[in-house]
Amino acid sequence: AQKVTQAQTEISVVEKEDVTLDCVYETRDTTYYLFWYKQPPSGELVFLIRRNSFDEQNEISGRYSWNFQKSTSSFNFTITASQVVDSAVYFCALSGQGAQKLVFGQGTRLTINP
Amino acid sequence: DAGVIQSPRHEVTEMGQEVTLRCKPISGHDYLFWYRQTMMRGLELLIYFNNNVPIDDSGMPEDRFSAKMPNASFSTLKIQPSEPRDSAVYFCASSSSGLSTDTQYFGPGTRLTVL
Numbered sequence: 001a002q003k004v005t006q007a008q009t010e011i012s013v014v015e016k017e018d019v020t021l022d023c024v025y026e027t028r029d030t031t032y033y034l035f036w037y038k039q040p041p042s043g044e045l046v047f048l049i050r051r052n053s054f055d056e057q058n059e060i061s062g063r064y065s066w067n068f069q070k071s072t073s074s075f076n077f078t079i080t081a082s083q084v085v086d087s088a089v090y091f092c093a094l095s096g097q098g099a100q101k102l103v104f105g106q107g108t109r110l111t112i113n114p
Numbered sequence: 115d116a117g118v119i120q121s122p123r124h125e126v127t128e129m130g131q132e133v134t135l136r137c138k139p140i141s142g143h144d145y146l147f148w149y150r151q152t153m154m155r156g157l158e159l160l161i162y163f164n165n166n167v168p169i170d171d172s173g174m175p176e177d178r179f180s181a182k183m184p185n186a187s188f189s190t191l192k193i194q195p196s197e198p199r200d201s202a203v204y205f206c207a208s209s210s211s212g213l214s215t216d217t218q219y220f221g222p223g224t225r226l227t228v229l
Binding site: 044046050102107 | 145147156157158159162170203205207209211216217218219220221222223225
């Protein structure tokens with residue numbers, strides 16, 4: 001069975017601090033895909049990134065970066081110089097080979113205080 | 115381009131009433147997914163369609179729930195009769211293929227409250 005664990009239920013930091021959101025996954029598939037979604041207070045789910053199991057290169061997009069390590073089954077997300085607008089619930093998700101069923105973690109509620 | 119469209123955005127109903135949630139996927143996407151989000155269970159996949167055909171409905175909680183996709187641009191999720199425990203946010207998502215490589219794009223959700 002596939003499983004995604006986001007151990008941090010809530011994180012609160014002061015603006016401009018760096019913050020890392022942890023994601024650990026379990027799967028028996030050799031090919032799989034990992035995702036991060038953002039759910040701001042308005043409620044919608046916004047796609048941030050997709051990563052496949054063959055590509056362990058880190059990804060950087062502006063203040064966002066992702067660290068994928070197969071050895072530890074982790075796909076962590078770092079926000080550099082956080083801003084109040086980054087406040088949201090962030091979900092890590094996994095899909096395996098075959099059908100595109102997404103399995104979500106429980107989410108991490110991130111609060112950036114001014 | 116328009117994203118996934120869901121209606122209504124909010125629905126308040128009384129126990130026992132029929133509820134119909136609607137979704138319009140992104141044009142050209144041939145996969146459509148229905149998810150439910152609750153505090154207790156998080157985000158769970160209810161059912162998904164490929165080319166209007168239901169592929170996997172193993173996540174549908176019980177017979178009170180049904181979903182249809184009469185054409186490529188419209189899907190409904192119906193609850194009859196509704197119960198207070200059905201209160202949740204229901205999301206619709208679509209993607210352009212069933213491959214794990216593809217990304218699911220979500221609608222804004224429908225917040226359902228059953229009194």
